Amino acid sequence: MSEQTIALVTGANKGIGFEIAAGLGALGWSVGVGARDDARREAAVEKLRAGGVDAFGVPLDVISDASVTAAARLIEDRTGRLDVLVNNAGITGGMAQEPTTADLDVVRAAVETNVIGVIRVTDTFLPLLRRSASPRIVNMSSTVGSLTRQSAADVETGPLSMAYAPSKTFLNAVTVQYAKALADTGILINAGCPGYTATDLNGFRGFRTPEQGAAIAIKLATLPADGPTGGFFDDEGVIPW
Numbered sequence: 001m002s003e004q005t006i007a008l009v010t011g012a013n014k015g016i017g018f019e020i021a022a023g024l025g026a027l028g029w030s031v032g033v034g035a036r037d038d039a040r041r042e043a044a045v046e047k048l049r050a051g052g053v054d055a056f057g058v059p060l061d062v063i064s065d066a067s068v069t070a071a072a073r074l075i076e077d078r079t080g081r082l083d084v085l086v087n088n089a090g091i092t093g094g095m096a097q098e099p100t101t102a103d104l105d106v107v108r109a110a111v112e113t114n115v116i117g118v119i120r121v122t123d124t125f126l127p128l129l130r131r132s133a134s135p136r137i138v139n140m141s142s143t144v145g146s147l148t149r150q151s152a153a154d155v156e157t158g159p160l161s162m163a164y165a166p167s168k169t170f171l172n173a174v175t176v177q178y179a180k181a182l183a184d185t186g187i188l189i190n191a192g193c194p195g196y197t198a199t200d201l202n203g204f205r206g207f208r209t210p211e212q213g214a215a216i217a218i219k220l221a222t223l224p225a226d227g228p229t230g231g232f233f234d235d236e237g238v239i240p241w
């Protein structure tokens with residue numbers, strides 16, 4: 001089996017995911033570019049390769065059992081194991097998300113991608129991660145999922161968000177459950193927030209660059225063996241639940 005570290009980033013064709021792939025590639029890692037659209041995936045792989053990254057395309061739609069199973073088979077055939085999984089793919093479901101007139105389809109879609117998608121991908125790739133000497137899982141969450149911050153009177157948490165913010169709270173809870181289940185396996189799993197980053201997700205209103213947004217994922221992907229697990233972090237440190 002290859003000595004080169006092998007990573008998979010979901011939703012890596014653009015935005016923060018693309019920059020996570022670029023950052024991990026800059027470490028000399030082999031990076032799977034998980035993306036559901038063939039043309040967007042191939043363009044991203046080409047761009048990463050042009051920048052010197054050992055990138056390869058992984059067709060991957062996180063809301064499809066068949067797609068995720070096929071993606072795991074592709075990595076198994078190619079490298080026989082996975083060292084780092086970054087669950088980055090995410091959607092807001094569209095704004096505004098007024099709680100008192102909630103669109104249940106929007107709530108369902110956000111949970112399906114941001115939570116169930118992460119569980120589907122993680123459980124499907126766990127057998128490959130268990131073959132790694134230092135497996136790491138990073139879940140891209142958001143500070144809008146922090147109940148402490150959402151319920152603080154003096155903290156700006158953005159617009160009412162009946163789908164997106166609760167889906168990230170749910171994702172944080174899922175991350176803690178995984179950390180408990182995987183304690184003593186050597187697998188470290190953490191949630192990270194990129195900060196408010198200019199991407200398609202928010203109509204490019206964020207004030208951080210995608211490269212800055214990628215930094216926390218790269219940090220959590222490269223944690224030492226005695227690093228934290230089951231935590232929630234941004235560039236400043238621990239985020240309150």
Ligand SMILES: NC(=O)c1ccc[n+]([C@@H]2O[C@H](COP(=O)([O-])OP(=O)(O)OC[C@H]3O[C@@H](n4cnc5c(N)ncnc54)[C@H](OP(=O)(O)O)[C@@H]3O)[C@@H](O)[C@H]2O)c1
Nearest residue numbers: 011013015016061062088089090140142196197199200201
């Ligand atoms: N931007 C921010 O300010 C911010 C703040 C906090 C947290 N985050 C989180 O950071 C992560 C990346 O967000 P971003 O800002 O980079 O957003 P983005 O530019 O909209 O990128 C989202 C990525 O997820 C992919 N995706 C969506 N649904 C998918 C599915 N079913 N299967 C596979 N891929 C799927 C998209 O692919 P397509 O191109 O095919 O749609 C795209 O590659 C998300 O989890 C987001 O919640 C972002």
